[in-house]
Structure formats: structure tokens, C-alpha cells
Amino acid sequence: MTSADPVPEVHPAPAAPTIASSGGSMLSDEGSTTGIDAEVLKRTLHRYLQKHRAALVAKLDGLAERQARWPVTPTGTNVLGLVKHVAGVQAMYFGEVFGRPLPDPPAWLESEDGDDMYATLDETLDDVVAFHHRSAAHADATIEALDLDARGVVPWWPEDRRRVSLHRILVHMGYETARHAGHADIVREMLDGLAGDGDGNLAEKTPDEWVLWREHLVDVAERSGLRDLGA
CATH class of the missing domain: 1.20.5 (Single alpha-helices involved in coiled-coils or other helix-helix interfaces)
Known part of the structure; x- marks a missing residue:
């Protein structure tokens, strides 16, 4: 492919008989932390979540409003949208799931129309970053306040799998954040050649x-x- 090639038509990947295609709600049958120091495990999971979170937001450093919003894939993936999406998902999983809703949530948080995947003209880059930090602080407070085996309910998951533990949600959000941080890394490289997150x-x-x-x-x-x- 060259820069002169047309943007390819979007074709969803076919379903594959693997755990990767089964959806986040199917990745675990919960299990137990028996035999593991629960506090050490919680700190480790939390630390990885914070690392991936920081790497994601850092991909906005040095970008102008236009660059931050620029879609570089046929599906419209853009750095600012990725940060906004993760902030919203984080607010829901560490908020509503454990009966600790984020105060004064934005209207788009409940939208199913893709409003979390881009910043509107009424939102600035700084607005999205500020919301991400507010969402992260709220998530961190939930993680600090609850034990790993604290129970919650994910109302948007299938009925037989929506009862979860904090352990499960920490793993889920670590995966979610790392995945989108990787997306942002590639998008940023396509924008101006900046690659990696400085970790060697x-x-x-x-x-x-x-x-x-x-x-x-x-x-x-x-x-x-x-x-x-x-x-």
C-alpha cells in the first residue's frame, strides 16, 4: 500500500472459535484467590492498570486539536476518541457496577451511538483529558475502598455472567486499557511518527x-x- 491507495472498505473480521472472539463477559468463571495474598494481587493489578492508563493519555501529548481527532483507520479510530472511550468505560465498570456511580456523569456515558469514540465540537482536548483524570480518580477510590472479592453487577453483560468481583473487573479493565493504549500507539505513529511509551x-x-x-x-x-x- 502507498499513501495514494484508497481507504479500504471496512470488513468485520469473521468470528473465530477462540476465547478472543467470545466477548469480555466470557473470559472467566471467576475462580478464587485462595493461596494468594489478596492485597499484593490487588496492588499488582492496580499498578498495571495505572501504567496502561498513563501510556494511553500520554499519546495526546504535543498533539493539536485537529491531530488528536484525526481518524487514521476506515473505522475512524483517533487518539482523543480512544482516551474518551476508556475514560467512560472505566467510569462505568468501577462506578455503576459496584453501586458507586460517578457524580455528575456526562450525558454521552449512557449512549450506544458511538458518542464515546470521538470528541464533539463542544468538547476540547483538555475537556476529555480532565474527564479521564476524574474517571481515573473515581476508579482508584473504588479499588482502594473494596476488597478483591467485593461483589458487583454488570447490567450490560449476559444474565448468567453479570455478577462479578472487583478482581474480575480489575483484570477486565487492565485488558481493555492496554488494548486501546496499543491502538493509540499505532495511531500516533501514523500521525507524526512518535512511537513507544519510553519504557525501553x-x-x-x-x-x-x-x-x-x-x-x-x-x-x-x-x-x-x-x-x-x-x-
């Missing part, structure tokens, strides 16, 4: 070396394509 996992290359690396991968891809054609 990105290879150390100069800008020129990255150009050569990508050209190498393009060459490999092209050669493999010719091989498929029998050339």
Missing part, C-alpha cells in the same frame, strides 16, 4: 535507520507476494 521496548534506531528498516520490510513483503504469484 522500542528498538533504538535513528530516523534514517527506521526508514531503511521499513524499506527492508516492504522489500520482503513484495518478494513474498511475487513468490505467491509463482514469479
Whole structure:
């Protein structure tokens, strides 16, 4: 593909008989923390959630309003929308689920029309970041206040799986946040080339070396394509 290629038509991925395609409510049968120090486990899960949360929000650093909102995929994925979405999901899972609703929630929080996946013209980048921080503080308060085995109800999950523990929701939100932080990482790279989150996992290359690396991968891809054609 080149920059001149048309935007591809969106085709949803086919369902696969794997746990990844079964939905978040199917990922666990709860289980027990017997034999594990519950407080240590809670701190570990909380720490990973905070790490992924920080990595996600940091992807907005240095972006102008237009860049932050710019959709780089056929489905409209944009950095600011990802931050807004995670903030909303976080508010619901650590709020309503445990009977601790976020005070003065925004109207879009209950919307099912994709309003959480982009910032409207009435919202600024700073507004979304401020809401994310408010949502995070509320979530952290819930995590601190409850034990891992504290029970809650996820009303939007299937009836037979909606009764959950804080343990379950911590794992679920850690997964949710890390997934979208990865999305934001790729989107930001497509916008201005900024990649990684400074944790040392990105290879150390100069800008020129990255150009050569990508050209190498393009060459490999092209050669493999010719091989498929029998050339």
C-alpha cells in the first residue's frame, strides 16, 4: 500500500472459535484467590492498570486539536476518541457496577451511538483529558475502598455472567486499557511518527535507520507476494 491507495472498505473480521472472539463477559468463571495474598494481587493489578492508563493519555501529548481527532483507520479510530472511550468505560465498570456511580456523569456515558469514540465540537482536548483524570480518580477510590472479592453487577453483560468481583473487573479493565493504549500507539505513529511509551521496548534506531528498516520490510513483503504469484 502507498499513501495514494484508497481507504479500504471496512470488513468485520469473521468470528473465530477462540476465547478472543467470545466477548469480555466470557473470559472467566471467576475462580478464587485462595493461596494468594489478596492485597499484593490487588496492588499488582492496580499498578498495571495505572501504567496502561498513563501510556494511553500520554499519546495526546504535543498533539493539536485537529491531530488528536484525526481518524487514521476506515473505522475512524483517533487518539482523543480512544482516551474518551476508556475514560467512560472505566467510569462505568468501577462506578455503576459496584453501586458507586460517578457524580455528575456526562450525558454521552449512557449512549450506544458511538458518542464515546470521538470528541464533539463542544468538547476540547483538555475537556476529555480532565474527564479521564476524574474517571481515573473515581476508579482508584473504588479499588482502594473494596476488597478483591467485593461483589458487583454488570447490567450490560449476559444474565448468567453479570455478577462479578472487583478482581474480575480489575483484570477486565487492565485488558481493555492496554488494548486501546496499543491502538493509540499505532495511531500516533501514523500521525507524526512518535512511537513507544519510553519504557525501553522500542528498538533504538535513528530516523534514517527506521526508514531503511521499513524499506527492508516492504522489500520482503513484495518478494513474498511475487513468490505467491509463482514469479
